Amino acid sequence: xxxYSNIDAILYFCENVWPLVKKRFPEMRFSIIGNNPPQKLLDxxxxxxxxxxxGYVDDVRPFFESATIxxxxxxxxxxxxxxxxxxxxxxxxxxxxxxxVKV
Numbered sequence: 001x002x003x004y005s006n007i008d009a010i011l012y013f014c015e016n017v018w019p020l021v022k023k024r025f026p027e028m029r030f031s032i033i034g035n036n037p038p039q040k041l042l043d044x045x046x047x048x049x050x051x052x053x054x055g056y057v058d059d060v061r062p063f064f065e066s067a068t069i070x071x072x073x074x075x076x077x078x079x080x081x082x083x084x085x086x087x088x089x090x091x092x093x094x095x096x097x098x099x100x101v102k103v
Contacts, residue, residue, distance in 0.1 A: 001034035007041075010034070013071055014044050014051070022050065031067075033057055 001007055010032060021028055028050065032041070035056040045051040057063065064070060 001037050001041075006034060007038050010041060011038070014041065017071075018048075018051070022048075028068075031063065033060055033063060 001010065014030075018030060021030075029052065030050060031052045031054055032045075033054045033056075037053050037055065042053060045053045054063070
């Protein structure tokens with residue numbers, strides 16, 4: 001999570017989208033994978049028992065294979081295409097941002 005675009009993405013999702021998801025799906029849990037999460041994100045997880053910060057993991061495949069849905073809220077920068085392909089390969093439903101989908 002060391003890159004600006006990753007930090008921006010996860011904070012945007014947690015501040016703007018996650019509250020709507022929680023309201024609609026009260027049983028939903030949100031696990032976040034990524035090295036060096038920012039303090040603001042750690043604080044959000046302390047205040048919301050449905051957010052679990054996993055930090056760095058050796059192999060992401062088991063997490064995506066067991067996930068109901070995956071988000072990739074990258075709003076700036078590049079690279080989401082590879083993330084999409086990996087998730088599709090593991091059979092994980094993906095919710096992209098409109099900016100991420102290129103025709």
